[in-house]
Amino acid sequence: MIEYTDVAASPPPPLAAGPHPERGDVLEPSALLPPGRVAAATPVGPLAPHARGSAAPPPAPLVASVGDIAGLRLRRARRDGGEVPGADVDLVDALDRRTWSVVAAWLADSPLASTRQTRLQVLAAFLRWLQSLTPEVPLLAVTEDHLIAYRDAAGNGLLTVGVRIPGKPLAARTIAKLRNNLSSFYTYARRRKVIDANPATDVRAPRVSSEGSTEALIPAAHQQVREGIAKLAGQGHLAEAAVIALLDDIGARAGAVSRLTVGDIRTVTATDGSRHTVVRFINKGGKTVELPIASELGRTLMQRLGAGRAATELLFTRDDGGPIDRWWISAALTAAAIAGGMPAQEAAALHPHMLRATTITELLDAGARPEEVQAAAQHASIETTFRYKGRNKSLIGHVLYRRQESSESS
Structure with missing residues (x-):
């Protein structure tokens, strides 16, 4: 069963239906073929008016299942090293050949494993709803009316499949995430010339508050996390301590650090001769970013974590050697907070994006220029950065206290 949470980062904006900003409106082969299929063309079901009836056959296969795509290793049992539910992989692998090829190529198109996982989660949830309501409608034949019905069902608590709590309305931010990811899929299908138009283009997402939904840590809690990082490392949990320290230093999204290699931590010399330790990662937009690690x-x-290891090795790994995910990072954050003296119940409520919100909020509160904070946070729009301004609202010195103080003194 798919689980959604309302405390995730702000949803990615829908992709435009026009040319890709960097690669142009080109047809890119996916080199993907579903399990047990052959390259010969096979008939598909009737398509909606916006879909094309003649697509180029898929090229020679590179993967046999979407579970073979990096970051989408299927999970059949707890702690078996899988990264996504096996049922979601099975659901996608059961699609017809042409649809599977488009879905697999779309999943692989993102450079971030965390984005691939979110895409699979959203698409699997939508597929379950679509197949339960109108099983005769293929994924590539979905119309605007289907997407509007899905959006309204999510907002009115009418979803009985694909959600953690059937019958519970989803938050506006979660519904916007569903709509934006589905729009991304159909935009990709249109760019691949499989359909003529994106049916999600005119489907409006619910209005989302202009203020960020993730709270920044209050100064006392932030100090407890920082003290807990050193204690966690002293207890032998070096990887857990290091990943929380890194997120606290650079304010990146948890997904950006999950697949860092040892070689992504480097020492560079600036033009003024100063030397800096930096981390290099790929942001949500697919661009390579370098940020300094500020704390000693x-x-x-x-340095301790990467000592004596090959540059190509994953920097952070689970006990089984697999890459970490946001749940592993959440557990590390909780452990650090507890080690720093935070009550266990409060520590269990923390999640990694709070570190990002804290970094951005503290930079703005300290007087940093919003444009500089936007660049450090890798926000596409400065409006997103401004959501964090004044988040740590202090009532000390509020004007209403002056009246009371004046009354008491007189």
């Missing part, structure tokens, strides 16, 4: 503790933990 963060730099020390990175």
Whole structure:
């Protein structure tokens, strides 16, 4: 069963239906073929008016299942090293050949494993709803009316499949995430010339508050996390301490650090001769970014973690050697907070995006220029950055206290 959460980062904006900003409106082969299928063309079901009836046959296969795509290793049992539910992989692998090829190529198109996982989660949830309501409608034949019905069902608590709690209305931010990811899929299908138009283009997402939904840590809680990082490392949990220290230093999304390699932590010399320890990662937009690790503790933990290891090795790994995910990072954050003295119940409510919100909020509150914070946070729009301004609202010195103080003194 798919689980959604309302505390995730702001949803990605829908992709435009026009040319790709960097690669142009080109047909890119996926080199993908579903399990047990052959390259010969096979008939498909009737398509909606916006879909094309003649698509180029898929090229020679590179993967046999979407579970073979990096970041989408299927999970059949707890702690078996899988990254996504096996049922979601099975659902997608059961699609007809042409649809599977488009879905698999879309999943692989993102450079971030976390984005691939979110895409699979959203698409699997939508497929379950579509197949339960109108099983005769193929995924590539979906119309605007289907997507509007799905959006309204999610907002009115009418979804009985594909959600953690059937019958519970989803938050506006979660519905916007569903709509935006589905729009991304159909935009990709249109760019691949499989359909003529994106049916999600005119489907409006619910209005989302202009203020970010993720709270920043209050100063006392932030200090407890920072103190807990050193204690966690002292207890032998070096990787857990290092990943929390890194996120606290650079304010990146958890997905950006999950697949860092040892070689992504580097020492560089600036033009003024100063030397800096930096981390290199790929942001949500697919661009390579370098940010300095500001704290002495963060730099020390990175050096200890990478000592004697090959540059191509994953920097952070689970006990089974697999890449970490946001749940692993959440557990590490909880452990650090507890080690720093935070009550266990409060620590269990923390999640990694709070570190990002805290970094951005503290930079703005300290007087950093919003444009500089936008660049450090890798926000596509400065409006997103402004959501965090004034988040740590202090009532000390509020004008209403002056009246009371004046009354008491007189």
